[in-house]
Amino acid sequence: MNMSETAATPDASTPAGMLEVDLVRQARHGDLAAYDELVKRYQERIYATIYHMTANHEDANDLAQDSFIKAFQALKSFRGGSSFYTWLYRIAVNKTINFLKQRRNKHHFSLNDLDYNTEHNPDLVALISHKTPLREAGLTELQKKLNEALMKLSEPHRMVVVLHDVQGQSHEDIAEIMDCNIGTVRSRLFYARQQLQGYLSEYAKST
């Protein structure tokens, strides 16, 4: 077996090539290599969700790490009724909401630069050059407005918007993650969008 073959088909005996179910089973028995692989698979999505909720990279980093550690400690109580991914999300969401409740009155942003691709995103270019009266508004300004508008929403409403409109999760998954029914998810999403539409009326005009 040469190196290229190894790279093309991951070995099922290594954590990288294992199914999630097997990784979870091994991690439950204390296998940290298996858990390391689980962290790698979900770190970006968990981090992004927390970041969009907190608008702060340091907080997002701490909370994401705490969520993974807590999930490892609680793995024995994971019954497998839902997917590991949903279960992990639920831990992260609860941790984030608790954190936000504690620092409710301390709104502070750490606005990081947008990545290079953003400047060439066709949606954004169209938005700034044609749709808005503030053509000269920069990306940073837009990002700031967007974050400020999101921060005005309550935590459950913000979470639904982040999970659905930013991360593209389904209503069913969100209901499971947030431990509520789909009707609640839909109504929260509708209300949150209405609110955002009002806050971002200069940028997001309804058709």
Place this chain on the structure above:
Amino acid sequence: MNQTEQSFDELKRLLKLKQHEVPPPGYFNNFSDQVVSRIRAGEAGGKQTYVERLEVEAPWLVGFLRIFEARPGLIGGLATGLCLLLVVAVVLDERSEVASKSLLTVSQPVVAAPDNSVAALTQSTLVAAADPGSGIVAATNPVTSLQPVATLRPARCFSRSASRRSVINSINFRFCAVCA
């Protein structure tokens, strides 16, 4: 529904831009290592704190307690409520005691003997005690009028227990053989 979805199209496109807010390249290279190191450090350190264990074992309880942490006014209100409840309970208890004592005063023609044993108690003394002209002032004696009879008589005198209620009902009790 489609109309409402369409009305949010522009907003959804705007929100999609949030996907580009990512940490710098290489940020996640060591992320999982840090997590695993912290787990190892926690295991090496041995014990979790009580709160950490509680977070894992009873997250609902921690969530409940955090409600109070986030809203200090709520815990104040709860504490005030509990105090009020305690005061009401004490007042009600006092009232019931006063009521039972007044019953005692009316129905207690007991005359205490100097040696603190129970004096003769017959139907005739009861009648005499009720009569102000009889010379027996049972109701004005603080000991006999306010204290339950149970405190004055030896427990062995009566066959029933010496509870207050039993004293009220025991006005027609006969003496036991020892006292007689």
